[in-house]
Amino acid sequence: MADKEEKKKEEEAKKEEAKKEDEIKFDPKQDLWANIAAHQPASSEAAETNVLVIGGRGAGKTTLIQRFVNKDEPHPTTALEYCFGRREEGKKTQIVHFWEIGGGSELHSLLDIVVKPELIHTISVVIVCDLGDPYTLWETIHQSVTKVWSHVQDVYSKMRAKSKTPDKLVERQKKKLLQNMQSSGLWGEGKKESDMQQEIEAMRLCGVPLLIVGSQWDRFQENPMVQLVAKTMRYISHLYGAHLLWTTSKDERELKKWTQLLSHMVFQSPLTEKTQKSFNRNYVDGPLFVYAGRDSFDSIGPPDELRSNPEDWKPSHDDELDRWRKPFLSEFPHRSKAAVKSRAAQDFESQLTVDYAEPEIDAARRQKDAELEAQRKEARKVAKGAHG
Numbered sequence: 001m002a003d004k005e006e007k008k009k010e011e012e013a014k015k016e017e018a019k020k021e022d023e024i025k026f027d028p029k030q031d032l033w034a035n036i037a038a039h040q041p042a043s044s045e046a047a048e049t050n051v052l053v054i055g056g057r058g059a060g061k062t063t064l065i066q067r068f069v070n071k072d073e074p075h076p077t078t079a080l081e082y083c084f085g086r087r088e089e090g091k092k093t094q095i096v097h098f099w100e101i102g103g104g105s106e107l108h109s110l111l112d113i114v115v116k117p118e119l120i121h122t123i124s125v126v127i128v129c130d131l132g133d134p135y136t137l138w139e140t141i142h143q144s145v146t147k148v149w150s151h152v153q154d155v156y157s158k159m160r161a162k163s164k165t166p167d168k169l170v171e172r173q174k175k176k177l178l179q180n181m182q183s184s185g186l187w188g189e190g191k192k193e194s195d196m197q198q199e200i201e202a203m204r205l206c207g208v209p210l211l212i213v214g215s216q217w218d219r220f221q222e223n224p225m226v227q228l229v230a231k232t233m234r235y236i237s238h239l240y241g242a243h244l245l246w247t248t249s250k251d252e253r254e255l256k257k258w259t260q261l262l263s264h265m266v267f268q269s270p271l272t273e274k275t276q277k278s279f280n281r282n283y284v285d286g287p288l289f290v291y292a293g294r295d296s297f298d299s300i301g302p303p304d305e306l307r308s309n310p311e312d313w314k315p316s317h318d319d320e321l322d323r324w325r326k327p328f329l330s331e332f333p334h335r336s337k338a339a340v341k342s343r344a345a346q347d348f349e350s351q352l353t354v355d356y357a358e359p360e361i362d363a364a365r366r367q368k369d370a371e372l373e374a375q376r377k378e379a380r381k382v383a384k385g386a387h388g
Helices: 002-025 032-038 061-069 104-114 134-159 165-182 193-201 226-239 252-267 273-277 319-331 337-355 359-386
Strands: 048-055 080-089 092-101 123-130 210-215 243-246
Touching: 048 061, 048 104, 048 134, 048 252, 061 080, 061 092, 061 123, 061 210, 061 252, 092 104, 092 252, 104 134, 123 134, 123 252, 134 165, 134 210, 134 226, 134 319, 165 193, 210 226, 210 252, 226 243, 226 319, 243 252, 252 273
Parallel strands: 048 092, 048 123, 123 210, 210 243
Antiparallel strands: 080 092
């Protein structure tokens, strides 16, 4: 009995020592993300995955992540934020690490913190864009997907000298797409496996699972140009072998599709029969839910006819994407969210001027503006004289 008590005390002492040692290892002088990576829970590769979430500013990235991990109300993301979710399945613990890059496309330089050789085989990427603001859609989707694709190629170039992992990841993605094509119903009689292989070869695959999410669908469904946006997003998603999902935080059923699809991507959880039945390529029938490999270039069709040239049009070095970019930007010329808000404020002020015009006050304001401009000119002259 005494031996058992002594043994128990020794085990508790070892645990306490290990805990202290672990606390010492966390060095506050080191980079925060290096410390997080060093203190991730140990588990097998099959049970541990990483999800990188990028996209437009204010598009709802944090909301979707918090929904998946069942956390509290989200707060604005500053730069790069980390959280994780876990799932117990029998004796096996499955962990997903979320790395969220906030601030829009200007912070994509942080990609190399997460997308690196030692993690590349565990990574999935989610790109979130705001359907409620279609003027920012093209830049958000295009910049995100091309930057991820380019960065993954850079990682692969470093690995290929010593590893076959890059080629294996791409082949794995091709095999999965082929399986989905065979069960999609789009490839009926007369279509051979060689036709599907040709379709796959026309895609731009990087071996990393991609999911493009259009958030705030409830604000967009009545937009008269919904067909243009739907076709364009289907095309880009299919071209890069990505899943496509339109959703809204205001509809519980749509959020369940998000959690189901992401669980399938990161935990390989089977999709429920109900979720599979909700696959949808036709925007008329509701929000899009297009699983990778369940679409085709023929089904999507050609780009919409160009009605007018977009403002300040400059072709890129990608002729294929320009065929879709040109009609899209002719209807939704890119404006940053700040510019959209500024324009809305200007429109509101103009309307106030028309509806509540007061000539005497307007005249006094014009006089004050003129006086202020005169003072500025005088100040500039004085400053110029002082500096010779």
